[in-house]
Amino acid sequence: MEKSIEDWICEYMLYCRSKKLRPKTMCSFEQTLHLFKRWLEETEKLTDIGKVTEAIIRRYIVDLQQRGKYTTCVSDFSKAQNRPERRRDYRTQISDVTINNYIRNIRAFFNWLDFEAALSKNPMKKIRQIKTERRAKEYLTDEEFYKLCKSLDLSYFAEHRDHTIINLLLDTGMRLGECLSLKIDDLDTAHRAIRLKEENTKGRHSRNVFFSKKMDVLLRKWLRYKDRYCESVYLFPKHDGTQINISSFEANFRKYLRRSGISKEISPHALRNNFAKRCLMAGMDIYTLSRILGHSSVTVTEKAYLDLTDDDIRLRYQHFSPIENMR
Numbered sequence: 455m456e457k458s459i460e461d462w463i464c465e466y467m468l469y470c471r472s473k474k475l476r477p478k479t480m481c482s483f484e485q486t487l488h489l490f491k492r493w494l495e496e497t498e499k500l501t502d503i504g505k506v507t508e509a510i511i512r513r514y515i516v517d518l519q520q521r522g523k524y525t526t527c528v529s530d531f532s533k534a535q536n537r538p539e540r541r542r543d544y545r546t547q548i549s550d551v552t553i554n555n556y557i558r559n560i561r562a563f564f565n566w567l568d569f570e571a572a573l574s575k576n577p578m579k580k581i582r583q584i585k586t587e588r589r590a591k592e593y594l595t596d597e598e599f600y601k602l603c604k605s606l607d608l609s610y611f612a613e614h615r616d617h618t619i620i621n622l623l624l625d626t627g628m629r630l631g632e633c634l635s636l637k638i639d640d641l642d643t644a645h646r647a648i649r650l651k652e653e654n655t656k657g658r659h660s661r662n663v664f665f666s667k668k669m670d671v672l673l674r675k676w677l678r679y680k681d682r683y684c685e686s687v688y689l690f691p692k693h694d695g696t697q698i699n700i701s702s703f704e705a706n707f708r709k710y711l712r713r714s715g716i717s718k719e720i721s722p723h724a725l726r727n728n729f730a731k732r733c734l735m736a737g738m739d740i741y742t743l744s745r746i747l748g749h750s751s752v753t754v755t756e757k758a759y760l761d762l763t764d765d766d767i768r769l770r771y772q773h774f775s776p777i778e779n780m781r
Contacts, residue, residue, distance in 0.1 A: 459491045459503045465570070466563055474658070486559040489526060490514065503567065508577045511560070515581075518553050522546055550584045557583055590763075591727040592720045599624065599728075605714035611683055611693050616706050618676040619690055623722060626663040627729035627747050629656060630722045634698055636689040638677075646670055650748070661748050730755070735766060737773065 457465075466487070470480050494500045497517070498510055523546050561578040568576045594602070603620060606613040619633055626633075626648065635654040642649065646667070652660040665673070680686075686695035707722050726747070733743050744755040772778070 457503075459494065459501060462503050462567060462571075463487045463491065463563075466566055469566060476656075482555065483559050483562070486556050487563055490556070490560060492526060493517065504571070504573060506564075506577050507575075508580055511577050511581055515553065515557070515584075518548050518556065521548075523548055550586045554583045554586065557581060591731075592718050592724050593731060594716075594718075594720065594724065594728050598714075598716055598718075601714045602710060602716060605710050611679075612706065614676060614679055615690050615698075616703065616710070618672055619703070620707075620710075620722075620725065621669060621672055622665065623725035624729055624732075625665050625669040627726050627733070628663055629726060629748075630703065631656075631700055634690060634700060634703060637687045638689050639687070641673070641689060643670065643673070655748055657748055657750055659748065661745070663746055731766075735770060737770075 463484070467480065467484055470483060475483075493514055494506065494510075498513075500506065500510070557578075561581065564573070564576055564578040567573060603617060606617040606620075608614045608617055622628070623630065623633055628648075628650070632650050632654050636648065636650075640649050640651070646665050646669075647662050648665065650661050650663060652658050655661065680691075684691055684693060684695050688695070688697050690698060692698050704722060711718075711720060730743060730747060733746075734740070740752055740755055744752045747755060749755045
């Protein structure tokens, strides 16, 4: 194939851009492909993408499993700038989940390349993802959630804002990115609903989520507080009126967890997981839950959120016992 690997990657990224993929998704593709490109050039001495075989792909997967995190970089400049050897997790094992992400991204690239350039043989055709043992998602008890909320000082702008966000995430099941991109006009207090615009959702489909009476009170308190100190179109802005980014909120969230003494490894996304489980435990049908979460199908919801323990099932059973419900 006449073009260099770099040329093919650039063309693929233009294709991804034309498909209006999210910046985060495009960044993942680009990083994966450039790491793979560097490995091909250094390890296999290969500069023709058309000569990549299934055996080469398998050697790359084994190399990922053996070498450890951050032992290779996209470029020497990136290595000098980021100094990965100073990281605590340097050379620790790359997780199977991360390797599966690489496999998925490389497969997407070669499928596109096969369509564009008619490869003699697609090297990813027989490559399967690594089987992983699924871990149950972390769950916050009522007591832990109250402890978390009480650890925030509502007299501070950022903590009052974050307190409202934490409650809204649990009450609606929104993704963090969807929540942080909300504008005041997206809020429908009359119907206690929030309109999530398609440009801000993962699946590029607009949808509505709903909030409770208690959440309505918290939102009204926050809006009165916010308007005293900040003018912004965003529902949850920074003090200067601009949009808060995801990484900043995640850092704040970790601080609140430490402050509250909660030792579980929980991210803001866990609040969405908690929403799903609590809805199922309360009797919501999975079809309604799937619509609220914005999943493409019920199957996605089943795979992601059916982490019910024996105790959960026991508690749910009490509501449905045939004998108990006889009149």
